[in-house]
Amino acid sequence: MDKKKPDKLSSTPPKWASRFLEWYCAPELLDEIEGDLYEAFFIRVKKYGQRKAQLLYIKEVLLFCKPSSFEKSKSTIMPSLFGNYCKIAARNLFKQKGYSLINIAGLTIALSVTLLMLLWVQDEWSTDKFHSNSDRLFLLKRTIPLDAGKVDIYRGVPYPLLMAAQNELPEVEKFIPLGQSSEMTLKRGKQIFRTQGTFANVGYFESFSFPILAGDISELGEKKEAIAISETLANKFFGNIWQSTAIGETITISNVGDFLVTAVYKDFPPNSSIQQDFIYTIDNFIKRNNWVLDWGNSGMQGALLLAEGANPTDVAQKIEKLYLAKQQGTFKEGCILQKFGDGYLYGQFDDQANVIGGRIEYVQMFSIAALLLLIISCINFVNLATARASKRAKEVGVRKTIGAGKNSLITQFMVEAGLITVISVGLGIFLAQKALPNVQLITEKMLHFDYSSPMFWASIFIVIILTTLLSGAYPAFVLSSFRPIAVLKGKIPSQSGSIGLRKGLVIIQFVLALLLVVGAFVIKEQVQYIQNKNLGINKDNLMMIEKEELISAKYEALKNELLQAEGIENLTLAGPRSPIDMQASTGGVSWEGKKEEDGHQEFQIFWTEPNFLDVFDITLAEGRFYREGATQDTNSIVLNKKAIEVMGLTDPIGKTIQWWRKPRQIIGVIEDFHNQSLYDEIQPLGILLDPENASSLFVKAKAGEVKTAVASLQSVFNKVVPEVYLHYNFVDTEYQQQYKSEVLTGTLANYFAIISILIACLGLLGLSTFLAEQKSKEIGIRKVLGASIGNLIGLLSKDFLLLVGAGLLIGIPVSWYLLNGWLTNFAYTIELKWWMFAIPVVIAIIIAGLTIGIQAVRAALNNPIDALTSE
């Protein structure tokens, strides 16, 4: 055969593609396939030029890569020998119980973590994606212009904008108000329940896929006193005969009014980010809160159901047009649409309104951590298998001599890896099932394995294939490549390649392990920092009670009684919500010297009464706070330092600013306290004297007397306002709630850290045991010649400790870089300190040292005669 290529043609097809083709293609098919591709290539060079011809060549090489082009022999031998492979694999498994145990234990742990993580990730992914209209459901969000073309994204939009979108644009089928879900007290006769609910319109049920079980939802739009309740709530109020009894009955929501039950809906599925036990008509809400009808108020959140085939980008522009027409001034707010199903995982935007992350970052972080664990345990398998390759060299030699091909040997070793994987997956499922209740507790999700679903078994299958390939492919390749003559002559094949690889893999294991341990440390520190940070406000021993009309009506009496009651130190009305989680803000503030080009500036608003500073231990910086009984204070305002800084005022006391188009005199300045979560900076704040507007009653217990205070609270409420169902939350508990994902991350990071170190050390144990076994003769001779125990231990453990050390050294900068990135999410963070790296390093060295050392000591203490008499 003439292999010479023609000289006149300078261009050739890409070499790597040809090599790839020659690698996968069966030899008997190579002539026609490669020949045709080659010939076609030169024709195409003339026709389309070299570049296109090369691309086509590569494309067709890839297209040919299918089973029909592969070697036939593999598949024909497989079935008949498969049983034999399994038998050999099982025998090997039992023959080397120790190594099998190490492999299986590591893989089992890693696989159970992986399975649990898959379960959680799958649950996160499915959240809000189950609506049958999900491709047409969009969240409407508001953009606020900052300087230099940047924008801030807010969830709140003006309610009239939602209505206008539906009424004026044919592309918008329905608008769906998404009211803040709040806990309310529901009564019917003597039954009282407290649960989550909100208001909505008919579009809500017509757009989302929340099935109605009884009644007629359309009345939610017609009657001002209609309410729909969940199946669970219906069961509570009406028992299991609710289907015939619930509709048409009256339920009272305290502080809101009486409602007729017009529909019962199926409980919202657990993977819905919206969970409501009752939904009353939005008309009722608007009747009581007509501020929502103002274009300047963005207190409502909302979603839209677009018409079939509508382009969301165009629709967003049209809605923005509607919105712009209603605004004055130079800095106008705009709006964007985000897919409803994406809202849960992708909640964060950059200053150009592009999605940059959100909860998805946690999902990714944990998926990667689980994958790392799996890799660490697969590395154990690879290392042990290649280290012990010499033991099986003779077997390979004999098999090859008898006539086994390389492929059948590869299959045999892969079956061995597969068997260990299957056993580990089985045990892993068992372990994961055992750990599931704890995981449910930690993640607060009712996760469960659905053994009847084909998806579950499909993912198990994929996990098995992936793990088998990851752990078995390289050893199979190494073992099957031994030359029979050499190994049968007793020459152990040179393994410099796989020794290097082994060292590299041990280093990688410890880089990963250190990353996970340092991660656990730093996350824990940050979580603690958040929990103990001095907020500039005292949140301890404080109970928060929603202010109902009945409480307002008898507030004076209530206050007097409570102040005299045992265990109670003080109380105040404040709001909206709580001072550490302020939720009302305004842009309607102007002051002397305010420049239009400075852009938009939001100020937090808070209403309270004169004793506010005492209850929350907030320090006054300048001037005075409101005085008891001073009526002229209704035209005054107290600002925080940040607000003064933003306004650029010097000597602010006595100056007048415009607040909501009304002049107000600054009477005092308070020290800054954290009025937002620590993800955000402290916001400028104005505090107004207006207890009527405050939404919550804060009761401060004396230190150490919280229990007494709760008892007094209950008895005073029973006496003064017996109609009110007392419900309180502790402010510091609420505060911790804000950081639930961080606490969860911290807890999980701890588990990951411990498990990763454990698995990595299991691998070290296996390797050092093997090395000690292999070197037993050397040790015997050295001992006979007078080597000390210390010398021998050093000899055996030095190499491994160096590897561990190298891994840790590389791991430090890697983990520093990654964790620094995580910390930039917060506006207030801890600094990375040297000891956060030093302690994990020391812990890792101690554990690794012990693992190796025990083996080394055992080997060194052996009687040299035992090792030397065997030959």
Add this chain to the structure above:
Amino acid sequence: MAKNLGHLEESVLLMVMIVEEAYGVSVAEAYEKQTDNSISIPAIHTVLKRLEAKGLIKSSMGEATPERGGRRKRIFEATPYGYKVIAQIRKNRTHLWSLIPKLDI
């Protein structure tokens, strides 16, 4: 007879009959020239293999040439059965054409 002959299969079969020395590249070239459609080499191979399995064509290894990097060709040739099938298809078509009442070409 020839119940399952797709449009592409039929065209390729015809090309094998038309082309003097029919192998992957020459069939693809002829196909592109006669039908003005482009086709990839893997697709041609698949169709040829299918035709061979149906017994419409048979193949043998040919000579190596330098344009092919020294690789040999697999040369295809229509079997008598292949000719019979294609003739049958033609007959069916002609019959159907003759049934169109308003055809005026």
